[in-house]
Amino acid sequence: MINQKKPNILFxxxxxxxxxxxxxSSGFSVEAVPFITFEYVIPAMWISQLPDKIDTWIFTSKKAVKALKPAINDLNVPDHIFAVGSKTAEKLESLNLEVTxxxxxxxxxxxxxxxxLDLRDVVHFCGNLKAGDLNKLLGEGTNLTSVEVYRTKLAPHTLNTSNYDGIVFMSPSAVESFSERNEVNGTAQIFCIGTTTEEAAKEAGFKDCITPEYSTLDSLTESIQTYFN
Known part of the structure; x- marks a missing residue:
């Protein structure tokens, strides 16, 4: 029996x-090379930005939940809390918050x-690089306040991309940082965590991206396994 080379995957x-x-253990050679870093904004720097009237909180990132955690007892929790993604919801539920x-x-x-639900007074806890244009999607009649609770910093560096069979992007900012100094020679398959990241990858010139139905790491892992197996 001939030993096949393990697919080399770059996260x-x-x-x-x-x-x-x-x-x-699933048969892959995996490298994790961060192209972005994060720093959290202390609550004292952003609590004053919260409006007096709020009926909704929105979270599109687990990191926003982590940033909120130290201040949760000092905040008035609204009737509605939304999370994009099950993992983000789990982080909120661990703070005893009810999430949709x-x-x-x-x-x-x-x-x-x-x-x-006709929700109008909305706070989006987010990073400096927001996912999508909520203001445009929600339209007129919605008072949206974006509160920056963490910051994403690009950390670009050069790699030999021909060494990889698959390259995985977890955010549009990772795509941007990677693209500053690297190109894909066409042999590596591109995987994206979600549609927003896929759009960024296509804008950067990456073709035939694979994106799972659900924007979770588990679903992304299944997509990688299905492709190479």
């Missing part, structure tokens, strides 16, 4: 040790659900 973000081990998730894990589905 352009940091992976937890257990996730890295699980992928490697849109049927599809994207900003457009979230905006539709909020319109159906």
């Amino acid at each position: 352009t973000t940091q992976l937890k040790k257990d996730r890295l081990a699980a992928l490697q 998730i849109p049927d599809e894990y994207n900003v457009a589905a979230l905006a539709k659900k909020m319109k159906d």
Whole structure:
């Protein structure tokens, strides 16, 4: 029996040790090379930005939940809290918050659900690089306040992309950072966590991207396994 070479997969973000081990045990050679870094804004810097009237909180990132955690007891929790993605919802539920998730894990589905409920005074806890244009999607009549609770910084560097069979992007900012100094020679398959990231990848010139139905790391892992197996 001939030993086949393990597919070499590049993740352009940091992976937890257990996730890295699980992928490697599934028959892949995996490298995690972060192309972005994060820093959190202390609550004292953003609490004053919150409007007096709020009926909805929105979270499109687990990192926004982490940034909110130290201040949760000092905040008035609104009647409606939305999360894009099950993992983000789990982080909020761990703070004893009741959360609603849109049927599809994207900003457009979230905006539709909020319109159906006629929610008007909305706070989006986000990073400096917001996912999607919520203001445009929600339309007139909605008072949207974007509160920056963490910052994403690009960390570009050069790699030999011909060494990889697959390249994985978890955010549009990772695509931007990677593209500053790297090109894909056409042999590596591109994987994206969600549609917003896929759009950024296509704008950067990456073709035939594979994006799972659900924007979760588990679904993304399944897509990688299905493609190479």
